[in-house]
Structures are given as C-alpha cells and as structure tokens.
Amino acid sequence: MAEGKQGMPYKSFCDFFLMLSGSAFLAVLASQLLFPRTTDANSAPMKGVVKGCDIFSGEWKKDSAPAYRNSSCKFISSPQDCLTNGRPDTGYLYWRWKPYSCELPPIDTRKFLNSMRGKSIAFVGDSILRNQMESLLCILSKVEEAVLVYHDEAFQSKTWHLPSHNITLGLIWAPFLVNSTEAKSKKDLQIYLDVLDTTWTSQAQNYEYIMLSGGQWFLKETTFWENNTIVGCHYCPDKSLKELGIDYSYRRVLRLALRFLSAADHKPVVIVRTWTPSHFEYGKWYNGGICNRTMPFKEGEYNADPEDAVMRGVELEEFQEGLANGLNLKLLDTYHLSLMRPDGHPGPYRRYHPDLTKKPQEDCLHWCLPGPIDTWNELLIAILMGEEELRFSL
Ligand SMILES: *[C@@H]1O[C@H](CO)[C@@H](O)[C@H](O)[C@H]1NC(C)=O
Ligand SMILES: *[C@@H]1O[C@H](CO)[C@@H](O)[C@H](O)[C@H]1NC(C)=O
Ligand SMILES: *[C@@H]1O[C@H](CO)[C@@H](O)[C@H](O)[C@H]1NC(C)=O
Ligand SMILES: *[C@@H]1O[C@H](CO)[C@@H](O)[C@H](O)[C@H]1NC(C)=O
Numbered sequence: 179m180a181e182g183k184q185g186m187p188y189k190s191f192c193d194f195f196l197m198l199s200g201s202a203f204l205a206v207l208a209s210q211l212l213f214p215r216t217t218d219a220n221s222a223p224m225k226g227v228v229k230g231c232d233i234f235s236g237e238w239k240k241d242s243a244p245a246y247r248n249s250s251c252k253f254i255s256s257p258q259d260c261l262t263n264g265r266p267d268t269g270y271l272y273w274r275w276k277p278y279s280c281e282l283p284p285i286d287t288r289k290f291l292n293s294m295r296g297k298s299i300a301f302v303g304d305s306i307l308r309n310q311m312e313s314l315l316c317i318l319s320k321v322e323e324a325v326l327v328y329h330d331e332a333f334q335s336k337t338w339h340l341p342s343h344n345i346t347l348g349l350i351w352a353p354f355l356v357n358s359t360e361a362k363s364k365k366d367l368q369i370y371l372d373v374l375d376t377t378w379t380s381q382a383q384n385y386e387y388i389m390l391s392g393g394q395w396f397l398k399e400t401t402f403w404e405n406n407t408i409v410g411c412h413y414c415p416d417k418s419l420k421e422l423g424i425d426y427s428y429r430r431v432l433r434l435a436l437r438f439l440s441a442a443d444h445k446p447v448v449i450v451r452t453w454t455p456s457h458f459e460y461g462k463w464y465n466g467g468i469c470n471r472t473m474p475f476k477e478g479e480y481n482a483d484p485e486d487a488v489m490r491g492v493e494l495e496e497f498q499e500g501l502a503n504g505l506n507l508k509l510l511d512t513y514h515l516s517l518m519r520p521d522g523h524p525g526p527y528r529r530y531h532p533d534l535t536k537k538p539q540e541d542c543l544h545w546c547l548p549g550p551i552d553t554w555n556e557l558l559i560a561i562l563m564g565e566e567e568l569r570f571s572l
C-alpha cells in the first residue's frame with residue numbers, strides 16, 4: 179500500500195485493475211463498434227447541449243495554461259501528481275477543449291460557487307470519480323478550499339464542505355453501484371445485480387445533484403447473482419457458469435440505479451458520466467503496456483478499445499431509458515474527448531521518480547492532475563450552470 183497525500187491508503191494498481199476479457203464475441207462486436215469518429219458525438223443524446231451548443235463535440239486546441247498548478251492544490255493524490263513525481267514533459271498541460279459550435283467560457287469559479295450556494299453534489303462510483311473529484315476540489319480551491327468533514331475507515335468515501343458557500347461535496351465509493359464482495363476481496367468477486375449498494379442509496383436523498391459512473395470494475399472476473407441465485411458470470415473460464423458477456427452486469431446495474439432514482443420521492447438532478455477510456459499501448463496493463471505519448475491524438479489517428487466502446491454504448495442506451503422514465507438526467511459525455519488524450523495519464527509517474535530502467539507498471543487509466551480530466555469538470559460546471567440558469571428563468 180502506498181500512501182496518498184493526505185495519508186489515505188491508496189489502492190494498489192493491481193487491485194484496481196482488471197483482467198481484460200478475451201471473449202470471442204468481442205471480435206464481432208469490435209468490428210461493429212470501432213469508434214465511429216466524428217459522427218459519434220453528433221449521434222449522442224443532446225442533453226449535453228448548453229444553450230444550443232453540443233459541448234462534447236469538438237477538438238483539443240493548443241494554448242491555455244492549466245486550471246491550477248500542482249503546488250497550489252493539496253487535494254491531488256500522489257499517484258496522479260505527475261509533476262511532483264517527475265514526469266518530464268509538460269506539453270500535455272497546455273490544451274484547451276474547443277466545442278465546434280461554441281467557446282467554453284473560462285471557469286468562473288466564484289459565479290459557480292454562488293449558483294450552488296446551499297446545494298450538495300455527490301459523485302458515486304470508483305477511483306476515476308475520485309480522480310475527477312480531486313480535480314474539482316483543486317478548481318474550486320482557487321476561491322474556497324474545501325474542508326473534509328467525513329471519511330469512511332478506508333478513506334474511500336469522503337464528504338467535504340465549503341463553509342462560506344455552504345456547499346457539500348460527497349464522494350461515495352460504490353464501484354459496482356450494487357452490492358458486491360469488493361470490500362472483502364478483489365478476487366472471486368460476487369456481484370448482486372438486483373441489490374443496490376446502500377452506501378450510496380442511503381444518502382441519495384441528501385443530494386440535489388448526483389453523478390454516477392461505472393468503470394473498469396465491470397470488466398473484471400465477476401460472478402453474477404440475481405434473486406439470491408447465481409445466474410452467470412463474466413470472464414470466468416475456470417467456472418462451469420454461463421458467460422453472460424462484458425456488458426450484461428453494467429446494463430443491469432445502470433438500469434436499476436436510474437430506476438431507483440426515478441422512483442425516489444426526492445428528485446435529484448442525475449448526471450451520468452460516460453466511460454473513461456484507457457490508453458495502454460505495446461501491451462495490456464498487466465504485460466508491459468505503456469502510454470508514452472506526449473500529444474493528443476488527431477481525429478482519425480486512433481482506434482477505441484472495443485470494450486470501452488461497448489460500455490459507452492450501454493451508458494447511452496440506459497441514459498435514454500432513464501429519460502423515458504422521467505428522470506431529470508444530464509449526460510456528461512467525456513468519452514470522446516478523453517479518448518483523444520493518450521498523453522494525459524501518469525504512466526510510470528504514478529510513483530515518485532520511478533526507475534524507468536526497471537520498466538515499472540504503468541497507469542494509463544487514471545489522469546494526471548492537473549490534466550485533461552480538469553476539462554470534465556469544466557463541462558460539468560457548464561452543465562450545472564446551464565441548469566441553474568434554466569431554473570432561474572422558469
Ligand atoms: C510541482 O511540480 C514541480 C515540477 O514541475 C515540482 O518541482 C514541485 O515539487 C511540485 N510542487 C509540489 C508542492 O508538489
Ligand atoms: C446550508 O445548506 C443546507 C442545505 O444543504 C441548509 O439546510 C442549511 O440551513 C444551510 N445553512 C446555512 C447556514 O445557510
Ligand atoms: C448488501 O451487503 C451487505 C454487506 O455485505 C449486507 O449487510 C446487506 O444485507 C446486503 N444488502 C442486501 C439488500 O442484501
Ligand atoms: C425469486 O426466487 C423465488 C424463490 O426462489 C421465486 O419464487 C421468485 O419467483 C423469484 N423471483 C424472480 C423475480 O425471479
């Protein structure tokens with residue numbers, strides 16, 4: 179266990195990670211789902227539109243300074259603190275997301291905090307959401323530094339408060355969103371597809387805004403339970419169980435989570451953040467894969483991992499289903515813009531001054547802070563501000 183900046187135990191890279199599936203049917207899916215480039219964002223549900231502009235459809239443009247400096251933010255966990263850890267190149271800090279049909283205004287932190295006064299927002303999910311929360315805390319800290327007011331034993335779920343704006347930010351650890359044996363062991367994971375994880379459902383009524391996302395946990399070897407019975411599994415070659423495929427559990431879980439929220443008396447604004455792509459090259463995470471690019475991809479230069487594309491597809495479908503059920507739902511579709519940023523990961527610099535001659539295991543999934551993940555929050559803020567403005571005009 180390595181220590182995070184604030185003394186929190188940091189889950190080891192191996193723990194976090196997953197075995198990637200070799201299911202044969204993926205090859206078929208792959209041929210159909212290789213990322214359809216420019217059409218992709220256009221065919222996405224238009225809930226990311228802020229005042230007529232599809233903010234997810236755009237390009238990375240060279241210019242601006244990062245949203246904050248590593249030295250000015252104490253919330254960055256050490257495995258994402260690439261500058262301090264000795265990453266030599268800094269070009270990845272100087273890119274700005276430019277939607278094709280509008281300009282994103284620079285984040286007006288003060289205005290955002292004022293518009294959120296007295297409100298609360300929860301991020302529910304895994305370590306990628308923690309990564310995003312730390313970015314948000316850094317962005318906000320330019321105006322007000324958050325105060326940690328709660329953490330669970332393992333420092334996985336945390337709550338912060340911004341006293342002068344009376345804003346609550348919750349990070350709720352629920353990597354599967356449903357009950358699982360994850361807390362006991364990362365091996366032989368059992369997940370209960372019809373039982374939501376009460377870690378988040380018990381708190382949902384406390385938040386006006388709830389952002390959900392799933393991630394690479396759903397790619398792991400998992401045994402699926404429904405109605406107290408094993409119904410199948412994923413990536414379980416050694417078990418005489420039915421292989422239900424890469425997307426089975428994620429689809430069930432997202433649907434259940436969104437149905438729970440649409441049935442609740444309390445009606446939060448729900449934000450679904452899309453899948454985060456990884457960028458391992460020259461191998462997978464477990465056999466020497468690396469991410470040493472120092473520039474974004476250009477359109478057409480990359481191929482999405484077919485598994486990532488499948489999972490994002492599930493998210494878009496369940497998002498539509500949630501809309502049909504009357505949820506106040508927003509899509510934070512960070513998938514495409516993130517896909518173009520292979521240069522934004524810690525790689526070997528997830529550790530302090532790594533010895534590169536020893537070919538340390540790389541992290542090509544989480545994001546450096548500062549880094550491209552700051553843009554996710556820039557877009558989140560644009561969406562939430564749009565929401566506030568909408569409310570005021572009603
Ligand atoms: C910030 O990054 C620089 C390298 O660019 C490093 O020298 C410095 O120690 C870092 N500061 C902190 C407080 O981590
Ligand atoms: C802070 O916000 C909460 C709602 O989140 C509200 O109940 C409370 O009264 C507010 N406190 C102050 C001091 O305004
Ligand atoms: C979920 O798991 C927890 C801990 O393993 C258990 O106490 C709880 O009863 C489970 N919830 C349901 C509804 O099965
Ligand atoms: C769950 O299992 C019980 C008993 O095994 C059965 O009676 C019931 O029909 C099942 N429910 C569903 C939804 O499958």
Ligand SMILES: *[C@@H]1O[C@H](CO)[C@@H](O)[C@H](O)[C@H]1NC(C)=O
Pocket residue numbers: 460470471472
């Ligand atoms: C990345 O690593 C590969 C394999 O070691 C090497 O061929 C390539 O030149 C490296 N690229 C950069 C930008 O360093």
